Every structure is written in structure tokens, then in C-alpha cells.
Amino acid sequence: MIQVQNLRKEFRIHQARPGLGGAFLDLFKRTYRTVKAVDNLTFSVQTGEVFALIGENGAGKSTTIKMLTGILTPSAGDIRINGYIPYKQREEYVRSIGVVFGQRSQLWWDLSPLESFRLLKHVYKVDDTEGERWMERLIDELDISSFVSQPVRKLSLGQRMRCEIAASLIHKPRLLFLDEPTVGLDVLVKQKIREFLLKLNETEHTTILLTTHDVSDIEALCKRVLVMDRGRLIFDGQLADLKEKWGNGTQVSFQMKKRTTAAELRQVLGRMPCEVEQVNDYSLLVKVSHREQMLPYVLSTVMASFEVSDVKILEASTEDIVRNIYSADSEVASHG
Amino acid sequence: MAKLYLELIRMRFLSMLAYRVNYYSGVVIYGINIGAYYFLWGAIYGENGELGGLTVAQMTAYVAIAWMSRAFYFNNIDREIAEDVREGKVAIEMIRPYNYLAVKTVQAFGEGIFRLLFFAAPGIFLISLLIPFRFPATLNNWGLYLCSLVLAFLINTQINLLTGLLTFFLFRNDGIIWAKRVIVDLFSGLVLPISFFPGWAQTAMGFLPFQAINYYPSLIFTGAISSGRSWELIGLQVIWVLILLVPITLLWKRARNRLVVQGG
Numbered sequence: 001m002i003q004v005q006n007l008r009k010e011f012r013i014h015q016a017r018p019g020l021g022g023a024f025l026d027l028f029k030r031t032y033r034t035v036k037a038v039d040n041l042t043f044s045v046q047t048g049e050v051f052a053l054i055g056e057n058g059a060g061k062s063t064t065i066k067m068l069t070g071i072l073t074p075s076a077g078d079i080r081i082n083g084y085i086p087y088k089q090r091e092e093y094v095r096s097i098g099v100v101f102g103q104r105s106q107l108w109w110d111l112s113p114l115e116s117f118r119l120l121k122h123v124y125k126v127d128d129t130e131g132e133r134w135m136e137r138l139i140d141e142l143d144i145s146s147f148v149s150q151p152v153r154k155l156s157l158g159q160r161m162r163c164e165i166a167a168s169l170i171h172k173p174r175l176l177f178l179d180e181p182t183v184g185l186d187v188l189v190k191q192k193i194r195e196f197l198l199k200l201n202e203t204e205h206t207t208i209l210l211t212t213h214d215v216s217d218i219e220a221l222c223k224r225v226l227v228m229d230r231g232r233l234i235f236d237g238q239l240a241d242l243k244e245k246w247g248n249g250t251q252v253s254f255q256m257k258k259r260t261t262a263a264e265l266r267q268v269l270g271r272m273p274c275e276v277e278q279v280n281d282y283s284l285l286v287k288v289s290h291r292e293q294m295l296p297y298v299l300s301t302v303m304a305s306f307e308v309s310d311v312k313i314l315e316a317s318t319e320d321i322v323r324n325i326y327s328a329d330s331e332v333a334s335h336g
Numbered sequence: 337m338a339k340l341y342l343e344l345i346r347m348r349f350l351s352m353l354a355y356r357v358n359y360y361s362g363v364v365i366y367g368i369n370i371g372a373y374y375f376l377w378g379a380i381y382g383e384n385g386e387l388g389g390l391t392v393a394q395m396t397a398y399v400a401i402a403w404m405s406r407a408f409y410f411n412n413i414d415r416e417i418a419e420d421v422r423e424g425k426v427a428i429e430m431i432r433p434y435n436y437l438a439v440k441t442v443q444a445f446g447e448g449i450f451r452l453l454f455f456a457a458p459g460i461f462l463i464s465l466l467i468p469f470r471f472p473a474t475l476n477n478w479g480l481y482l483c484s485l486v487l488a489f490l491i492n493t494q495i496n497l498l499t500g501l502l503t504f505f506l507f508r509n510d511g512i513i514w515a516k517r518v519i520v521d522l523f524s525g526l527v528l529p530i531s532f533f534p535g536w537a538q539t540a541m542g543f544l545p546f547q548a549i550n551y552y553p554s555l556i557f558t559g560a561i562s563s564g565r566s567w568e569l570i571g572l573q574v575i576w577v578l579i580l581l582v583p584i585t586l587l588w589k590r591a592r593n594r595l596v597v598q599g600g
Contacts, residue, residue: 071427104428122339122340122343
């Protein structure tokens with residue numbers, strides 16, 4: 001459905017010289033710096049997938065989405081989505097997609113969402129009876145019927161965002177782009193939106209791409225994750241693999257019945273490549289990096305050698321992983 | 337597509353109605369302008385029966401109709417495009433399956449019709465009570481005038497589109513927008529009929545599209561020229577519409593490639 005090959009986008013940024021003299025010089029001769037916002041991006045997506053594009057601010061996510069939606073023209077590379085080349089066949093292509101920009105409203109500020117929906121139905125030439133039924137379903141499932149005829153400026157952010165999502169789906173697109181859809185929303189609204197999106201994906205097989213900084217969005221919605229860093233794709237795969245790659249591994253916390261030192265535990269575990277940490281006299285922490293192979297061995301060995309009163313297995317959360325990725329040096333990340 | 341355009345015109349109409357204070361103050365400003373020019377030209381004519389090929393009566397009619405034509409062709413889409421680009425709203429416009437410039441033109445048309453009905457029509461009626469004023473005698477002349485007026489709208493809108501499109505390259509072009517406004521008002525014959533300019537200036541202006549915006553339709557309205565000459569002027573307007581399409585198309589293509597969406 002989506003095919004992206006060696007996609008690249010460069011911006012020329014005017015470099016202002018410092019000071020008054022510099023500003024004067026800038027009047028006559030400007031210097032520019034070329035910035036690679038997106039560098040050699042390649043991936044493909046199947047129909048019906050829900051996947052997330054994550055990365056730090058400035059990693060190139062938004063630029064990528066803008067190229068995928070046909071707004072920006074790539075500097076180089078190929079994009080093919082739904083059989084169209086977005087930036088070349090924009091007007092035909094955008095009929096098959098829906099877009100929500102979390103930071104930018106597509107509803108008319110002074111009019112009610114219902115009026116906006118009406119206009120959008122004309123824009124997309126939506127068939128009247130079927131379109132009406134679909135719209136009613138959207139209004140019902142997003143639970144917006146109580147405020148859909150109030151002017152947009154009187155709606156709360158959560159109410160508005162649900163209307164934005166309805167607006168982006170008026171023409172029943174096969175592909176939905178969500179650019180930070182849950183920024184600034186409370187937990188309940190987030191929950192509602194996620195449930196709606198999952199149901200949409202299930203019943204209509206809508207392909208959904210979202211960019212987000214909210215890790216819980218990814219965990220709730222996506223199986224597949226793309227991670228971008230400084231314009232490059234540094235990871236493309238399942239959420240579970242992401243944990244494996246960037247997680248700190250699994251930690252096992254043992255509560256002993258007798259005083260035990262880290263050295264004693266270490267001795268029992270022999271040359272197993274794991275770290276042992278003393279929390280207090282009775283409890284110890286073992287860090288295991290490869291869960292499948294080592295966890296059973298560590299558990300059985302420790303249980304056989306000591307009297308254990310309690311065991312806790314602590315898994316790295318996606319949040320930790322994302323923090324690891326963002327804070328990792330890009331050199332390490334790109335080889336890792 | 338026609339349905340969409342009708343809907344857009346309707347929406348623009350509604351939002352014009354929503355800003356009523358703007359509307360009333362507009363009527364007052366137009367009244368003051370026309371009154372001022374009426375008395376000014378009265379003083380300039382003094383004892384003279386005819387100046388620059390126009391009689392006093394034709395002149396007053398010219399002033400009134402020039403301003404009324406302006407009510408129809410004038411719009412702010414250059415400013416709107418500039419705002420769309422500066423605030424990054426252009427991103428939303430680009431995900432819609434329509435031509436951005438065509439939609440802007442249609443919206444301007446909605447605004448024009450609103451002003452024509454609620455501004456110009458009552459205005460011209462009031463003025464015809466106060467100052468000696470003659471409407472075109474024949475239906476034919478009315479037709480010619482309306483034809484010319486629509487073309488004037490198109491040319492002015494095209495110039496606005498060009499000015500607005502420059503924002504894609506300059507990011508801030510308030511200065512150019514202001515300069516354009518003054519130039520159009522002066523060179524279109526709104527402030528001064530073209531026949532009053534010195535000969536060399538008239539020749540130079542013959543190579544510019546501005547007089548097709550106001551001077552031509554106003555001339556047709558006053559009945560100072562034959563209907564053959566009227567058709568000639570309308571032909572010239574059509575040519576200008578076609579010529580102006582070229583830079584707009586080129587600039588739009590380049591703008592699409594250079595587009596930077598401001599603010600994330």
C-alpha cells in the first residue's frame with residue numbers, strides 16, 4: 001500500500017550573521033546551509049497495518065508525514081501510496097487519505113463541526129445516503145453528538161480533537177495519517193480515541209500511521225514501530241523487537257530469607273553474562289540481557305541454591321526504551 | 337465541482353454577514369470617498385464644460401461607478417494567502433482534493449457578489465438620488481458593463497494571486513501587498529481617469545494590465561464610447577486574463593516545490 005524508497009528532503013536555511021553589521025551584510029549577500037531533514041528513508045506498509053513513527057523533536061517525522069500526504073515535494077526518492085505518487089497526483093491522491101494534524105485545526109473556527117462536515121462532504125463528493133450513514137456512525141462512535149453543532153471555538157481540546165478525527169474520515173479514506181493526535185489530551189479522551197481507532201482498523205481495515213511522543217499510544221495501538229533519528233530510519237520492526245534491541249533487558253528481583261551478598265550469588269551463577277546488584281542485605285537484583293535464553297536458567301539456579309521468599313520480574317517499559325533511544329548517541333544507534 | 341464552488345461561495349457569504357461592523361464601516365468609507373471625489377472634480381471643472389474628453393456629468397458618473405466597480409473586484413485574497421503560508425495553514429489546504437488557487441478565486445467571487453449586492457447596489461441607488469447620474473440607457477450597455485466587470489474581477493484577482501504567491505518565496509511580503517494596492521488604485525483609473533494622465537504615461541500604461549481593472553468597465557458604463565470600442569476593450573481584458581495565467585501557473589509550480597510548512 002505504501003512504498004517509500006530512498007526518500008530524501010533537504011531544506012536550505014538562511015544563516016543570519018550575528019550583530020548589526022551582520023544584519024547589514026545579510027541584506028546584500030545571504031549565506032545558506034543545507035539541512036537534511038529526511039535522509040534515505042526506505043520502508044513499505046501493508047494494507048490494514050497500524051504503525052507508529054517515533055523520534056525526537058526534529059528527527060524528521062513531520063517532514064516525512066508531509067511528504068507522504070503530498071504537501072511537500074521530496075528532494076529525491078520515490079513514494080507510491082494507493083497507486084499514486086502523492087506530490088505529482090496530489091488532487092486524486094488526497095481523496096484516498098485522511099489527515100489529522102494535532103497542532104493544526106482543519107475545522108472552520110467560527111462554524112460548527114457539523115457545518116464543516118457538510119462542506120467536506122461537498123469537497124470529497126461524498127454520496128448522500130451512504131455518506132450520511134457513515135457520518136452518523138462517526139458521530140456516534142466518537143461520542144461527539146452533544147456538541148457537534150456548537151461553534152468550534154467553544155469546544156474543549158478533547159472535544160475538538162474528536163471532531164477533527166471525524167472530519168478527517170468523512171470520505172472514508174483507506175489510509176489515515178495522525179500527526180501527534182493525542183498531544184495535550186487527558187487520559188479518558190486518549191482512551192476513547194484509541195478505542196475508536198482500533199475499531200476502525202478492525203472493521204474497515206483502515207491503514208493507520210501515527211507519529212507520537214506518547215508511548216502509551218504506541219503500546220495501545222501499534223504492532224509495528226519505525227524509529228527516526230536525525231532524518232534516518234534507525235529501527236523498523238515489531239514493538240517486541242524494539243524492546244529487545246533497546247531495552248535494558250529484564251531485571252529479576254530476589255528476596256532472600258537469609259542474608260546474601262552479591263558475591264555469593266555471583267558465584268552460584270558462575271560465568272553467566274549478567275549483572276548482580278545488592279539492594280539491601282536480603283534482596284538482590286539480577287539484570288539479564290537476553291530474556292529467552294537466560295531467564296529460566298537464572299531463576300532455576302538461584303532458586304535451587306538459596307531460600308527465596310519472593311521473586312519479581314521487572315520488564316523494561318516502552319517508555320524506558322524510548323528514553324534510551326533518544327538519549328543514545330546517534331553513532332551507536334545507527335550501528336546498533 | 338460546481339456544487340463545491342457554490343457551497344464555498346455560500347460559506348464566504350455567511351462569514352461576510354457575520355462581520356457586520358466591517359460591512360457598515362465599509363459603506364461609510366465608500367460614501368466618503370465618492371463624495372470627496374465628487375466635490376473635488378466639481379472644483380477642478382469649474383467653468384469648463386469638458387476635460388480630457390469627459391463632461392462634468394460623465395465625470396461624476398465615472399467617479400461613482402469606478403468606486404462601485406471596485407466594490408465588486410476588490411478582495412483580500414493576497415493577504416489571505418500570505419496568512420495561510422505564514423501560519424502554516426497551507427498544509428491543510430494541500431490535503432484537500434481541490435486546486436488551492438481556484439478555491440481562493442471562488443471565495444473572492446463570493447465576497448465580490450456580497451459587496452455588489454449589499455454595498456454597491458444600495459450605494460449607487462443613494463448616489464443617484466443626490467447627484468446627477470445616468471444609468472446606461474440600453475440593456476446592451478448594461479450587458480457590456482457586467483461582462484467587463486467580471487473580467488475586471490478576474491484580472492484583479494489574478495494580480496492578487498500573484499502577489500499572494502510571492503509569500504511562498506519571501507515569507508513576509510506585507511510591503512509588496514501594500515504597494516500593489518496603491519499601484520492598482522492609481523493605475524487602474526480609480527483615482528484619476530487614464531485619459532487625464534500625460535501622453536507618455538498613457539502609452540506606458542497601455543502595456544500594463546491595471547487599466548483593464550477599472551478604467552475599461554467604467555468607461556463602458558458612462559456610455560462615453562461606442563459599443564464597437566466597448567467590445568475592443570473587453571477583448572483586451574480577455575487577452576490580459578490569458579496572459580496573466582502564465583506567470584501564475586509557473587509561480588504556483590515553483591511554490592509547490594519550495595513549500596516550507598512553518599511551525600512544525
